Amino acid sequence: MALRVTDLKVHYRTRRGEVKALDGVTFSVADGEIMGLAGESGSGKSTLGKSLIRLDSRMRHVGGTVELDGTVVPVTDKRRMNAFRFHKISIIPQYSMSALNPTRKIGRMVGELLASRGVRLETAELERRLELVGLSAEVLGRYPIELSGGMKQRVVMVVSTLLNPSLLIADEVTSALDVSTQKAVARTLLGLRDGGLVGSMIVVTHDISLVYQIADTIMVMYGGRLAEKAPADAVATSPRHPYTRALISSLPEAGVRHADKRLQGIPGSPPALLDPPPGCRFRDRCPLAFERCAEQPPFAEVAPDHFVACWKAM
Amino acid sequence: MRRYFGRKLLIYGLTFFVAVTINWSIPRFMPGDPVQSMLSRANISQPEAVEAMRVHYTNLFGLDLPLWKQYLNFWGALLKGDLGISIWLFPTPVTDVIVRAVPYTLALLIPAILLSWVAGNRFGAFAARRTWLDNTVLPVGYVLTATPYMWLAILLAWALGIVAGIFPVAGAYSFAMEPSWSPAFLASLAQHWFLPFASLFLVAFGGWAIGMRNMIIYELEADYVHYLEALGASRRLVRRYAFRNAILPQITGLALQLGVLVAGALVTEIVFSYPGLGHLILQAIQNQDFFLLQGTFLFVVIGVLIANFVIDIVYVLVDPRTRTGMGGAA
Numbered sequence: 192m193a194l195r196v197t198d199l200k201v202h203y204r205t206r207r208g209e210v211k212a213l214d215g216v217t218f219s220v221a222d223g224e225i226m227g228l229a230g231e232s233g234s235g236k237s238t239l240g241k242s243l244i245r246l247d248s249r250m251r252h253v254g255g256t257v258e259l260d261g262t263v264v265p266v267t268d269k270r271r272m273n274a275f276r277f278h279k280i281s282i283i284p285q286y287s288m289s290a291l292n293p294t295r296k297i298g299r300m301v302g303e304l305l306a307s308r309g310v311r312l313e314t315a316e317l318e319r320r321l322e323l324v325g326l327s328a329e330v331l332g333r334y335p336i337e338l339s340g341g342m343k344q345r346v347v348m349v350v351s352t353l354l355n356p357s358l359l360i361a362d363e364v365t366s367a368l369d370v371s372t373q374k375a376v377a378r379t380l381l382g383l384r385d386g387g388l389v390g391s392m393i394v395v396t397h398d399i400s401l402v403y404q405i406a407d408t409i410m411v412m413y414g415g416r417l418a419e420k421a422p423a424d425a426v427a428t429s430p431r432h433p434y435t436r437a438l439i440s441s442l443p444e445a446g447v448r449h450a451d452k453r454l455q456g457i458p459g460s461p462p463a464l465l466d467p468p469p470g471c472r473f474r475d476r477c478p479l480a481f482e483r484c485a486e487q488p489p490f491a492e493v494a495p496d497h498f499v500a501c502w503k504a505m
Numbered sequence: 506m507r508r509y510f511g512r513k514l515l516i517y518g519l520t521f522f523v524a525v526t527i528n529w530s531i532p533r534f535m536p537g538d539p540v541q542s543m544l545s546r547a548n549i550s551q552p553e554a555v556e557a558m559r560v561h562y563t564n565l566f567g568l569d570l571p572l573w574k575q576y577l578n579f580w581g582a583l584l585k586g587d588l589g590i591s592i593w594l595f596p597t598p599v600t601d602v603i604v605r606a607v608p609y610t611l612a613l614l615i616p617a618i619l620l621s622w623v624a625g626n627r628f629g630a631f632a633a634r635r636t637w638l639d640n641t642v643l644p645v646g647y648v649l650t651a652t653p654y655m656w657l658a659i660l661l662a663w664a665l666g667i668v669a670g671i672f673p674v675a676g677a678y679s680f681a682m683e684p685s686w687s688p689a690f691l692a693s694l695a696q697h698w699f700l701p702f703a704s705l706f707l708v709a710f711g712g713w714a715i716g717m718r719n720m721i722i723y724e725l726e727a728d729y730v731h732y733l734e735a736l737g738a739s740r741r742l743v744r745r746y747a748f749r750n751a752i753l754p755q756i757t758g759l760a761l762q763l764g765v766l767v768a769g770a771l772v773t774e775i776v777f778s779y780p781g782l783g784h785l786i787l788q789a790i791q792n793q794d795f796f797l798l799q800g801t802f803l804f805v806v807i808g809v810l811i812a813n814f815v816i817d818i819v820y821v822l823v824d825p826r827t828r829t830g831m832g833g834a835a
C-alpha cells in the first residue's frame with residue numbers, strides 16, 4: 192500500500208464557523224496506482240489533495256491519519272512534513288497558471304528552489320524532462336509571463352515531479368487546456384508513472400471521461416465525503432452509488448467533458464459544508480432515499496476493491 | 506524599449522511645458538500691477554535704481570507687447586537660464602539665489618528619501634508576520650505616517666532643540682561661523698542638518714514600513730508562495746521572492762510620493778529656517794518677489810520630473826514584466 196488515509200478530517204476556519212470540507216475520508220492508493228478523483232465543484236477534492244502535502248493557514252486538521260509507504264506522514268507538523276514535501280509527496284496545484292514567481296526566469300527559479308532543498312540542479316535531466324512534455328530547454332530562460340497557460344502548466348508538471356515523488360497529486364491539470372493538449376497531458380502523466388518517475392498518483396478532475404483513459408481506479412467525492420471508489424471500469428460500467436450513476440449516465444459516449452455541468456440534470460444542489468445535515472449527504476437529491484438514509488452510511492467494500500457509501504448498495 | 510521611453514519623455518516634456526506656462530501666467534493674470542507693487546515693496550530709495558528696475562521689469566514682462574510675444578520671450582529667457590532678478594536680494598539674479606539654496610534642499614531630501622525608503626522597506630518586510638513586532642512597532646508606524654511633516658518638525662525642534670538643547674533649531678550652520686571646509690564648520694553643518702533630516706526621515710519611514718508590511722503579507726498569500734511552500738522551499742527563499750516582488754509597488758509608490766516628500770521638505774525647511782528652496786519660497790512670498798517664486802517653483806517642478814524619470818527607468822530595469830510588455834525580445 193503506497194498511501195493509506197484513515198478517517199481524515201480537515202476543516203476550514205471561517206468567521207462564520209468551520210467549513211467541513213473534508214469530513215472523515217478513508218481510502219488507500221496502491222503502489223503505482225493512478226486514482227482519478229472526481230466530484231462536483233466544492234466537494235472537497237482540492238482540500239483532500241492539499242491536506243496530503245500542506246495545510247494552509249486556514250485549514251485545521253481535526254482528525255485522522257495519513258501513511259505513505261508504511262510511515263506516518265506528519266501532516267500537522269510543519270517542520271517534519273518538509274522531509275516529505277517534493278521528495279516523497281508532490282503536487283501540481285489547481286492554480287498552476289500562477290504557481291511560478293513572475294519575476295524570476297524559470298530556470299533560475301528551479302535552481303533556487305532545488306538549492307533551498309539541498310538538491311543540486313542537474314540541467315541535463317531537467318531538459319530531458321521538459322522534452323518529455325514537449326517543451327524546449329529554451330523555456331528555462333524565459334519569464335512565466337512569456338509562456339502560454341498550457342506551457343506554464345507543463346513547466347509546473349515537470350518541476351513538481353523532478354525529484355521522483357512516491358505520490359503525486361495532480362489537481363485539475365487538464366481543465367485549462369484544449370482537447371488535444373489535454374490528451375497529451377494525460378499521456379504524459381501516464382508516462383511518468385510507467386517510466387517509474389512517479390509512484391502513485393491522485394488525478395483530480397471534473398472530467399471523468401478523460402481521467403477514465405488513464406486511471407486505474409476512480410474515487411468519487413460528494414459534499415466532503417467519499418461516495419464511491421472502484422476500478423475505473425467498474426465505475427464506468429457498474430456504478431453503485433446513485434450519485435456516481437447520475438455522473439456516469441450524464442456522460443455521452445466519447446469526448447465529453449465537465450461532468451459537473453451535466454449534473455445540473457440532477458435537481459437540487461450540494462449540501463452546505465458549513466453546517467451539513469446529518470445522515471447521507473446526498474439524501475436531498477437522491478431518487479432512492481429512504482428512512483435509513485438519515486443515518487450516515489459507512490464507506491463499505493461491497494465487492495473486491497469496490498467501496499460505496501450508500502445503504503441501497505450494501 | 507525605445508518607444509516606451511520616447512512616450513515617457515513626451516509625457517514629461519508636456520508636463521514641463523504646462524508647468525512653465527502656468528508659472529508664466531501667474532504674475533500676469535494676477536490683479537494689480539506686479540511691477541508697481543514689486544517696486545514699492547522693494548523699498549529702494551535711489552530713484553535711478555527704481556527707474557532701472559521699472560525699465561528692466563517692464564522690458565522683461567514686455568507688458569506693452571502682445572501676450573503671445575511675451576510668452577515666447579519668457580521661453581527664450583528661460584532657455585538661456587535667465588529667470589530675472591530677485592527683488593528680495595536685489596540685484597542678484599534669481600538663478601544665482603536658487604543655485605545657492607539648492608544644495609541645502611538636496612542635502613535634506615536625497616538622504617531622507619533614500620534612507621527612509623530603504624530602511625522602511627527592510628523594516629516593514631521584517632515586521633510582517635512577526636506578531637510581536639506587528640503589535641508593538643506597527644502602531645508607531647501608523648502614527649508616524651499620519652503625522653504632518655510640519656507637526657513632527659515642530660515637535661522635534663521643541664523637544665530636542667529647545668527643551669533638551671541638544672540640537673540647534675535654525676539655520677544651516679552657526680551664525681558665528683564663515684563657510685569653509687574646516688572640521689568645526691562641517692560639524693556645525695551636520696548638527697544643523699540633523700533635526701530637519703530626522704523629521705523628514707521619520708514620517709516617510711513610517712509610511713514605507715507600513716506599505717511594505719502590507720505588501721509582504723499580500724505576497725505571502727500569493728499562489729507562487731503557496732506552491733513553493735508545498736514543495737518545502739526554505740523560508741528564506743520564500744521571503745526573498747516576496748520581498749523582491751513587494752518592492753516593485755514600493756518603487757511606484759516612491760514616484761507617487763515624491764511630490765509629497767518635496768512639499769514636506771519645503772515645509773520642514775521653513776520650520777527650521779533651513780536655507781533651501783522652501784525657505785526661498787517663504788521669503789519670495791513675504792517680499793512679493795514674483796521672479797524668485799516663479800524660479801523656485803520651476804526648479805522644484807524640474808527636480809520632481811527628473812526624479813520621476815529616474816524612477817521610471819529603475820522600475821523598468823527591475824520588473825521583467827514591464828520589459829516584456831514593451832514588446833522587447835521574448
Ligand SMILES: Nc1ncnc2c1ncn2[C@@H]1O[C@H](COP(=O)(O)OP(=O)(O)OP(=O)(O)O)[C@@H](O)[C@H]1O
Nearest residue numbers: 203205210212231232233234235236237238249464
Ligand atoms: N480557504 C477556504 N476557506 C473556507 N472554505 C473553503 C476554503 N477553501 C475551500 N473552502 C470550501 O471547502 C469546500 C471544498 O473546497 P475544495 O476547494 O476542496 O473543492 P473542490 O472539490 O476542489 O472544487 P473545485 O472542483 O471547484 O476545485 C468548498 O465548499 C469550499 O467552499
Ligand code: SF4
Nearest residue numbers: 471474477484501502
Ligand atoms: S444512502 Fe440513501 S440517500 Fe444516500 S445515496 Fe444511498 S440511497 Fe441515496
Ligand SMILES: [Mg+2]
Nearest residue numbers: 236237238285
Ligand atoms: Mg479544486
